[in-house]
Amino acid sequence: MPRLSARFSGFPVYPLAHIPARKKALLEAGVDVIDLGAGDADLAPPAAAVSALQRAAETPALQRYGFGLGYVPYREAISAWMQRRFGQSFNPMTEIVPLLGSKEGLAHVAFAYVGPGDVAIIPDPAYQAYLGGTLLSDAEPYVYALRPRTDFLIDLDEVPSDVMARTRVLYLNYPNNPTAAIAPRDYLERVVQTCIDRDILLVYDNAYSEMGFDGYVPPSIFEIDGARQVAIEFHSLSKTYNMTGWRCGWAVAKPDIAAALTKVKGFTDTGQYMGIQAAGVAAIESWADFVPGNNDVFRTRRDAAVAAFRAEGFSADVPRATMYLWMPLPEGIASAAFADRLRETTGIIVLPGSGFGAGGEGFFRISFIQSPARIADAAVRAGNVLRAMIAERDARLTPVLA
Numbered sequence: 594m595p596r597l598s599a600r601f602s603g604f605p606v607y608p609l610a611h612i613p614a615r616k617k618a619l620l621e622a623g624v625d626v627i628d629l630g631a632g633d634a635d636l637a638p639p640a641a642a643v644s645a646l647q648r649a650a651e652t653p654a655l656q657r658y659g660f661g662l663g664y665v666p667y668r669e670a671i672s673a674w675m676q677r678r679f680g681q682s683f684n685p686m687t688e689i690v691p692l693l694g695s696k697e698g699l700a701h702v703a704f705a706y707v708g709p710g711d712v713a714i715i716p717d718p719a720y721q722a723y724l725g726g727t728l729l730s731d732a733e734p735y736v737y738a739l740r741p742r743t744d745f746l747i748d749l750d751e752v753p754s755d756v757m758a759r760t761r762v763l764y765l766n767y768p769n770n771p772t773a774a775i776a777p778r779d780y781l782e783r784v785v786q787t788c789i790d791r792d793i794l795l796v797y798d799n800a801y802s803e804m805g806f807d808g809y810v811p812p813s814i815f816e817i818d819g820a821r822q823v824a825i826e827f828h829s830l831s832k833t834y835n836m837t838g839w840r841c842g843w844a845v846a847k848p849d850i851a852a853a854l855t856k857v858k859g860f861t862d863t864g865q866y867m868g869i870q871a872a873g874v875a876a877i878e879s880w881a882d883f884v885p886g887n888n889d890v891f892r893t894r895r896d897a898a899v900a901a902f903r904a905e906g907f908s909a910d911v912p913r914a915t916m917y918l919w920m921p922l923p924e925g926i927a928s929a930a931f932a933d934r935l936r937e938t939t940g941i942i943v944l945p946g947s948g949f950g951a952g953g954e955g956f957f958r959i960s961f962i963q964s965p966a967r968i969a970d971a972a973v974r975a976g977n978v979l980r981a982m983i984a985e986r987d988a989r990l991t992p993v994l995a
Contacts, residue, residue: 604728607721609948616942624940627971629959631944632770632916636835636890638876639883645875649868659864661855663691663813665868670877671828671843678802678880679813687848690855693865695800695829695842698854699764700726701861702825702844705853706762706794707732713762718771718949718956720798723764735760738952745774749787764789766798766915768811771958772947775809775914781817788823794850795824800842803833803884806892809913815845825850832916833884834876841865841873891916897965898972905976918959919946922979925986928957931979939974957975 610790612630619626626734637643649655655664668685675681685688692698703726707713713727717736727734735756739745747765749757765784786950788795805811814820825846831837844854876883895911902909907920922931928945935941946953961968 600729600731602947605724609944612936612942612944616857618912619936619940626940626942627963627967627974629961629963629968629971631837632832632941632960632962634832634835634891634916634960634962635836635964636887638834638836638839639879641875642834642836642872645926646868646872649871652868652871655867657867659691659867659870661691661859661864664862664867664870664874666874667691670874671845674877675813675845679816681813681815681938683845684848688845688851690844690846690851690858691865691870692827692842692844692858693862694831694840695798695844696720696722697842697862698798698842698858699723699798700729702794702796702854703727703730703732703762704857710759711761712756714747714749714752714756714760715764716766716769717951718946718953719764720766720770721949723796723798724950727762731794732761733759736950736952739769739772740952743797745769745772746776746780747784749784753767756973758792760793762794762796764796764798765814766800768801768804770801770915771944771946771953771956772919773910773912773915773917775811778812778817781812781814785814785817785820785823789819793823795820797824797826799826799830800829802828803880804888804891805914806888806895807913811914812894819845821864825854830873830876833880835887836876839869839872841869875915888940891961894961894963894965894968898959898961898968899953901965901969901972902959902975905972906979907972907976913976916960916962918933918961919956921956922946923983923986924955925990926979926982928954931982932957934982935978937977939978941971941974941978943975 638860667687671689672683672685693815699722707730709731711732712735715723715734715736716739737747781910802811814824814826829842899909928947932945
C-alpha cells in the first residue's frame with residue numbers, strides 16, 4: 594500500500610461530505626426530504642445563459658482548450674461589469690483571472706503566497722476552501738472565531754503580535770457565509786490599511802455581492818482606498834445567477850497578483866470549458882434584467898424563513914445579504930447532533946455550525962432556497978426536534994429526587 598504524505602495525513606475530513614449520500618439514501622427510502630443545506634437554489638439560470646450554452650455546444654472553436662486565456666469576451670464582459678457595478682476599471686487581459694468557480698481560485702491563490710512558517714488568517718466558521726488552500730501550501734492557519742460580540746467580524750487587534758508578524762494572507766468574506774454578516778465600510782478601511790502596513794495579501798471572497806436586501810448594496814473591496822495594492826477579489830456566477838453546477842467565476846487584482854494566481858493555475862488546470870464562459874457572458878450581460886427579480890424571490894423566502902423559524906421558537910435575525918439564516922441553538926444542544934437528528938428523523942437538511950469550523954459551534958445554518966411553504970414545513974419539523982432535545986437535556990440535568 595503506497596504511503597500517504599504527511600501533509601495528507603494531517604488533512605481534516607471535509608466536514609459536510611457525507612450529506613449528499615445521506616440525502617440520496619433518505620430519498621430512496623421514501624422520506625420527504627427538504628434540503629435547506631447547501632446554498633443551491635431550486636431556481637433557473639438566466640434563459641440567455643442556457644441559450645448561449647446550447648449555441649456554444651455546436652460551435653467547434655469553443656470545444657478546444659481554453660487554457661489560462663479562456664474565452665476573451667468573458668474577460669471583457671467581467672471588466673465591463675466591474676466598471677458598471679462598482680465603478681472600478683480593470684484590464685481584461687492582465688487583471689482578470691477566469692476560474693472554474695471561485696472555490697478553486699480561493700484555494701489556489703494560497704499556493705503563490707504562503708509556505709512553511711507563514712500564517713494565513715482564516716475566519717471560523719468559514720468556507721472550507723480557505724483552510725484547504727492554506728494546509729495544502731504547508732502554511733499555518735490562524736483561525737479567528739466569528740462570534741456575535743464582534744458582529745461576526747475579524748478584529749485584527751485581537752490577533753497575537755507574533756502571529757501578525759508571520760501573516761502573509763488574510764481571508765475575508767462579506768457578505769459572509771455562513772453568518773450572513775456584512776462589513777461596515779470603516780471596518781474594511783481599517784483592514785486594508787493593516788494589510789498595506791504589514792504587506793499582507795487580502796483575499797476578499799465576494800461571492801454574495803449581488804444578494805443584498807432592503808437597500809443594502811454590498812461593495813467591492815476595491816472601492817476602498819489602497820485596496821489595489823494588496824487585494825484580490827473573487828466573484829462567482831453560482832449564487833447570483835443560480836448557476837452553481839456550471840462552475841464559473843473569476844478573480845480580479847492588479848497585474849502581478851493576477852499573474853501569480855494564473856501561474857499556479859497553469860500547473861493545475863487548462864481552463865473552464867469555453868462554452869460555459871460564453872454562457873457566462875450572457876449571464877453577466879443579463880445582470881440588470883435578471884438580478885433584481887431573482888433577488889425579490891430570495892427576499893420573499895428570507896422573510897418567510899425568518900417568520901417560520903421564529904414561530905417555532907428559534908432566534909432568527911433578518912439578514913441584509915446572502916441566502917442564509919445563521920441561528921443559535923440553546924446551550925447544551927450540539928449543532929452536529931441537532932442537524933443529524935433533524936435529518937435522520939424528519940428528512941430536513943440543515944448545516945451544523947461545527948461543519949464550518951469549531952468557531953461555528955452553537956449555531957446552525959439554513960439556506961432559504963426552497964419555496965415559502967416548504968420552508969415553513971421544515972421549520973415546524975425543526976421546532977419539534979429541538980423541543981424534544983431540550984426536554985431530553987433538561988431531564989439529564991434534573992437531579993433524581995430520593
